[in-house]
Amino acid sequence: MNAGASALFRGLARVDTVPFANRGLHYGDGLFETLRVHRGEVPLWLRHLARLRDGSARLDIPLPDLHFVQARIAELIAGIDAGVLKLLLTRGEGGRGYAPPVDAPPTWMLALHPLPATPAALRLHPCTIRLAIQPALAGIKHCNRLEQVLARAEVERAGCDEGLLCDTDGRPVCATAANLLVFDGQGWRTPAVDRCGVAGVLRGWLLEQGLLEEAALSMEDVASAEALALCNAVRGILPVAMLGARRWRAHPATTELQARLAMAYPMFSVPGQARP
Amino acid sequence: MNAGASALFRGLARVDTVPFANRGLHYGDGLFETLRVHRGEVPLWLRHLARLRDGSARLDIPLPDLHFVQARIAELIAGIDAGVLKLLLTRGEGGRGYAPPVDAPPTWMLALHPLPATPAALRLHPCTIRLAIQPALAGIKHCNRLEQVLARAEVERAGCDEGLLCDTDGRPVCATAANLLVFDGQGWRTPAVDRCGVAGVLRGWLLEQGLLEEAALSMEDVASAEALALCNAVRGILPVAMLGARRWRAHPATTELQARLAMAYPMFSVPGQARP
CATH class of the missing domain: 3.20.10.10 (D-amino Acid Aminotransferase, subunit A, domain 2)
Incomplete structure (x- = not known):
């Protein structure tokens, strides 16, 4: 997988498209993490994970299985020397208006981007x-x-x-x-x-x-x-x-x-x- | 078109899917209107349109051609006796992180839903x-x-x-x-x-x-x-x-x-x- 590539999941299933009804689109009903990738590793990963868990608990957005997420991240960044990985998690689809759906599988996405240039000051x-x-x-x-x-x-x-x-x-x-x-x-x-x-x-x-x-x-x-x-x-x-x-x-x-x-x-x- | 149906556009082009990079998903970077449909008409349409224009100006989200939008709405609700139409407009795709993209065509969507039951009080x-x-x-x-x-x-x-x-x-x-x-x-x-x-x-x-x-x-x-x-x-x-x-x-x-x-x-x- 190269910089610019992305992968989309619904619960544990790989899917191809974001449905219209995704609550991320309608309400910004989701969470994200922006991760540094360095030589196939993610520095500070456990801290990112802790913040994601905190957000998930406070917004009551279900997390997908985190071992599964980590395995997909490891596949995705294997062999990548330097980059930025975005993990986006939304509450998935549905619910009557603002009401959060019950038991909807969350939608989550991974996308790899090049490391941005950094000014000296x-x-x-x-x-x-x-x-x-x-x-x-x-x-x-x-x-x-x-x-x-x-x-x-x-x-x-x-x-x-x-x-x-x-x-x-x-x-x-x-x-x-x-x-x-x-x-x-x-x-x-x-x-x-x-x-x-x-x-x-x-x-x-x-x-x-x-x-x-x-x-x-x-x-x-x-x-x-x-x-x-x-x-x-x-x-x-x-x-x-x-x-x-x-x-x-x-x-x-x-x-x-x-x-x-x-x-x-x-x-x-x-x-x-x-x-x- | 029936209740539950939806249509997605990128600028003036009908498209099938929402790309991962849509700013609605990442930042809730968009606007919406929820419209009553009654016998193929939308009561209070001009007021909805005025609020959408106001939101567009304040967030600097470009509007698609509004004659085109109105024509698509008219097609969609023709023959519909009662329903709710959701119009969702996002800033489209791209931009470096939070920075709004320059000249990206906006993404917009129409979805027709049944009229909800209304309690007496x-x-x-x-x-x-x-x-x-x-x-x-x-x-x-x-x-x-x-x-x-x-x-x-x-x-x-x-x-x-x-x-x-x-x-x-x-x-x-x-x-x-x-x-x-x-x-x-x-x-x-x-x-x-x-x-x-x-x-x-x-x-x-x-x-x-x-x-x-x-x-x-x-x-x-x-x-x-x-x-x-x-x-x-x-x-x-x-x-x-x-x-x-x-x-x-x-x-x-x-x-x-x-x-x-x-x-x-x-x-x-x-x-x-x-x-x-």
């Missing part, structure tokens, strides 16, 4: 759209992503690489597809994601390693930070060079954090930086 | 899930509907017909698939939908006729109302008999409002009530 656009506060959906990687689509359209129009998103109370939360890391001179901080935003798997790893702490952050905290970075499971940790009129130079705290990550997950090594 | 469940406040998405009928899916699951578990939804500030807004009408003894009131909720087409007609006014309403206003009703474009106006422990008897204000609607749109006449 990111230009961030301060997005005008805010994230709504919804604890019932916060943290999980569900498919209701119009806020991110609108934010990303702003980023494109601004000619930037990514966007900084605040919640409707004006507090910075995350980027459109990455978590926010703020170095205040003492340590790395990241906003909580219990009211909006996604609990990124790499963010989770950094927190567990004691390399990052949750903190309530204001826009002033972000603007006055010594260094900013974004992290996600596909691109690792990327420094931020610009946010609106504010500029940052390369900072040793970012290099150090990248090196700590590369020690555990060498696929996130930064080209040109000494391998630890 | 509704039992409402007070939903625990709240609606997030998001002015950028309020009013339009977009496909990010996990809040409604979770609310409807609550309604099913409670054995009720519909659910009352409050926003995260605790203010009543709407039902899962209908607008809220509150009779305070003087007139009918309905909450604004500029922070969350959908601007229902029948709600719009009632406002324009001077039969309904927007008002800020609290849960106390709802509980102390002389009468409650829900309205939508498929089922018209339905009285509410129950909300939690509160009960309402049939009220002449509701019968009068139903009669005013039936005068303009006879398909919404209530069986057993005298035709005006």
Whole structure:
């Protein structure tokens, strides 16, 4: 299987098409994971799986047999040196209107994409759209992503690489597809994601390693930070060079954090930086 | 074409399947309308069309040629005495992650369903899930509907017909698939939908006729109302008999409002009530 290929399943059956009645299409009634593929393996897989299980429990979307899913993923990425794998799971078909169907087999899909090019440092656009506060959906990687689509359209129009998103109370939360890391001179901080935003798997790893702490952050905290970075499971940790009129130079705290990550997950090594 | 049938288009081309890459599946990146079909016609069509145009402009999702769409709808519902037509429009395929694609033809679908049975009076469940406040998405009928899916699951578990939804500030807004009408003894009131909720087409007609006014309403206003009703474009106006422990008897204000609607749109006449 090559980059660009995809596979679609209904429960444990391979199928060819998505029926019109799929609830993903109608309501964004699903979950997804975006996975880094490296030499036929998926780094941080168990964390992706834990978040998928959490989303499944909170939305009451049944999971297909996970051994079966893992076997299909292993087949698909065997021999793939570098790529991005998207796993999409929807509640399947049916139900009267919004009412979730009972015992419908979930639909899930795998698609392999090339690894995107990664800029050395990111230009961030301060997005005008805010994230709504919804604890019932916060943290999980569900498919209701119009806020991110609108934010990303702003980023494109601004000619930037990514966007900084605040919640409707004006507090910075995350980027459109990455978590926010703020170095205040003492340590790395990241906003909580219990009211909006996604609990990124790499963010989770950094927190567990004691390399990052949750903190309530204001826009002033972000603007006055010594260094900013974004992290996600596909691109690792990327420094931020610009946010609106504010500029940052390369900072040793970012290099150090990248090196700590590369020690555990060498696929996130930064080209040109000494391998630890 | 019979109830249960559907048709799928990519721009102006009839197609057979929804590709994996459709943005509706991944992000709920789309809009929909749920239309009453009556004797080969769609009551309130121009209002549905206006809301679709509004959603299209606000989300920057291109519309297919609307004359073409209307011609396909006319073919589809010709000879259909009563039914529900769903029109679903997604941003089509592609784009790098959340970034909207440039010039992708939109995908749209038509599906005809039987008219649902309508109870004489509704039992409402007070939903625990709240609606997030998001002015950028309020009013339009977009496909990010996990809040409604979770609310409807609550309604099913409670054995009720519909659910009352409050926003995260605790203010009543709407039902899962209908607008809220509150009779305070003087007139009918309905909450604004500029922070969350959908601007229902029948709600719009009632406002324009001077039969309904927007008002800020609290849960106390709802509980102390002389009468409650829900309205939508498929089922018209339905009285509410129950909300939690509160009960309402049939009220002449509701019968009068139903009669005013039936005068303009006879398909919404209530069986057993005298035709005006």
